[in-house]
Amino acid sequence: MRTIFSRMALVAAATCIAAAAVLSTAATSAFDAVSFGDRTAAALEEPGVARFAADRVTAAVLAQSPDLTAVRPLILATAEGLASTEPFRAVVRTAARSAHRALFSDGAHQVALSIPDVGILLKSTFQAASPELAAKIPERIETLFGSVESSGTTRVMVDLWQLRESVAGAERLLGLLGLLLMAASVAMARQRLAGFTAAGAALVAAGFAVFLVRPLGAAALDVLVRDPLHAEAAVGLWRTFMSHLTEWGLFLGGLGVLCSGAANSVMDGSDPLAWLAARLRALDAPDPSRGVRLRRGVGLLLLGIVAIRFPGELVAALVLALGLLLAFLGTRELFQLALDAAEASPTVQRAARGRASLVRPLLAVGLVAALAQLWILTRNPAVKPAPASVKTCNGERALCARSLDRVSLAGAHNAMSNVEIPDWMFPHHQAAIPGQLRDGVRALLIDIHYGFPGGSRIQTDLDGPRPTREALEHMLGVEGVEAAERIRERLVGVKTDERGLYFCHGFCEVGAYEVVPTLRQVRSFLIQNPGEVVVIVVEDYVDPLDLAAAFEESGLLDLVYRGPSGPPWPTLRELVVSGQPVVVFIESGAKGVPWLRPAFEHIQETPYTFHHPEEFSCRANRGGTDGSLFQINHWIETTPAPRPSNAELVNARDFLLARARECQADRDHLPNVVAVDFYRSGDVLGVVRELNGLAAR
Helix, strand or coil, X not given: CHHHHHHHHHHHHHHHHHHHHHHHHHHHHHHCHHHHHHXXXXXXXXXXXXXXXXXXXXXXHHXXXXXXXXXXXXXXXXXXXXXXXXXXXXXXXXXXXXXXXXXXXXXXXXXXXXXXXXXXXHHHHHHHHXXXXXXXXXXXXXXXXXXXXXXXXXXXXXXXXXXXXXXXXXXHHHHHHHHHHHHHHHHHCCCHHHHHHHHHHHHHHHHHHHHHHHHHHHHHHHHHCCCHHHHHHHHHHHHHHCCHHHHXXXXXXXXXXXXXXXXXXXXXXXXXXXXXXXXXHHHCCCCCXXXXXXXXXXXXXXXXXXXXXXXXXXXXXXXXXXXHHHHHHHHHHHHHHHHHXXXXXXXXXXXXXXXXXXHHHHHHHHHHHHHHHHHHHHHCCCCCCCCCCCCCECXXXXXXXXXXXXXXXXXXXXXXXXXXXXXXXXXXXXXXXXXXXXXXCCXXXXXXXXXXXXXXXXXXXXXXXXXXXXXXXXXXXXXXXXXXXXHHXXXXXXXXXXXXXXXXXXXXXXXXEEHHHHHHHHHHHHHHCCCXXXXXXXXXXXXXXXXXXXXXXXXXXXXECCCCXXXXXXXXXXXXXXXXXXXXXXXXXXXXXXXXXXXXXXXXECCCCCCCHHHCCCXXXXXXXXCCEEEEEECCCCCCCCCHHHHHHHCCHHHHHHHHHHHHHHHCCXXXXXEECCCCCCCHHHHHHHHCCCCCC
């Protein structure tokens, strides 16, 4: 009876431990929003999932633009190629996290995984090959990849999934119960060493069973899901979400090999190969019973089905089984050598006087305990996996681990002021904001004002929160203000009941354009270039709630950092992984919107009015010297019209780098934003690379 109960306890222990491993994998993959998003994006590596995604994208494009049906094969092929790119995975990752949070929020019973940003990526992909076709692709595609509708069955499913804390508790309880049952099995065994060997074998069996859950589950989905495309997607998702089971299988198998190898090495006359040969001969025993024949037939049939449908997984399982056997034999041999050497030690012999029979078992227990502890520390799959890897941040792997206050960014002063705006007077840059981002600018210093449309130019709303005439003259100079007033007097047809937000520099009359479309372009750039982090500093003359509404309307709000202000600041990797790579500051410091951070509570800067290069200094200006971020203002003031010739001089690599190093030493702080005019003149990008300690390009 002791033998029977010992074996029953061992079977129950292996079952509990295997179940705990499966529950741990499910909890890690499905219940955490970050892990869920990472796994969903990683599943696109599976060809079946990529084909399904491409089919859904194509269907969504044709639903919104039926006239593109004639080029469906081209769209489908392009979408399938797009599915393997990092930008596509990034938008899928973000959308999956959002859908997960909605699904598992209290009371949620209806949610859809929709990825509207796919249109941005598809248009960008087609742009080089066929601009005409790209123009016909909707920018916001309502791509529905999956939905959970409100129904009785769905409600039960969601309610069960919302018990994830209980599942985590069950996982720990099953693991503990399994260990206790295994200890009880060893205690009840007639021979303790044989009990330890059996316990190790049970751990190996549990690991092997856990390893098989993934291929067997994939085989079941392939049979149960009738639609071939959906079946491929389901199998791919299952493989990705349950990939952690492979690690669990190796972990448990390794522990089992250590335990059984150590115990078997102490047992005299035990031949594991002879035991295995006897079991193999039993399969071909003459005149087997009907039960034996039934089990053998069913087993061979299932093995054949798996071999036909999943040959790779079957080969992997067989290799694993062979590897575990070889590892067991090797471990047993090494333990025997180690124990023989230890027993021959004079120190051990003196300590073991009168207890010689216990020396070998005690040495084996100590050695296996040490090795098992090392295995647990290095291979423990219960440790939550790190978030999805980010290959580069702002184009460089080395920057990912650095916090925002330890990274230098190229900044564009008055970034909204540029030659690409047709009616903009006195431009500051050679390219518009999208071009600045493509070239490498990562800090945008912009001015936003209220204005009225309808006339030949935008009319400034002088009743809004505006600066005094003295401040306007400081921004534009006396000539600039006078020019703006002359234009203002000639404006007719202005719609004063349609006030909007515009990029302006002092007076909108000398140049203005709407804020929302450009913010959309910033969003599009970040969608197409995951891994980029952008800082926006707004010289704001508008209500914070109106500014926040513009960010929301443009969609850029989805990418804005909402976490606490530093120090400590998040790393660039943390900003990217969180899906919030845009950090926004406002110079007014007005309250009301938490993510519009008061600029000069966090940013210390240099003066910004210099009329000659020799006037440049690193003296404290707004923000004093306490800000956790540091901005260098580096341009020659020639209001109203900035001069490119000045930028060529002061943006030159040696001149700019020397000033940046001087200010860095003076403030004992890395310049986080190096703000210039005419950023394409000189070498601000090269200087920023050197400040970041990166090799020159």
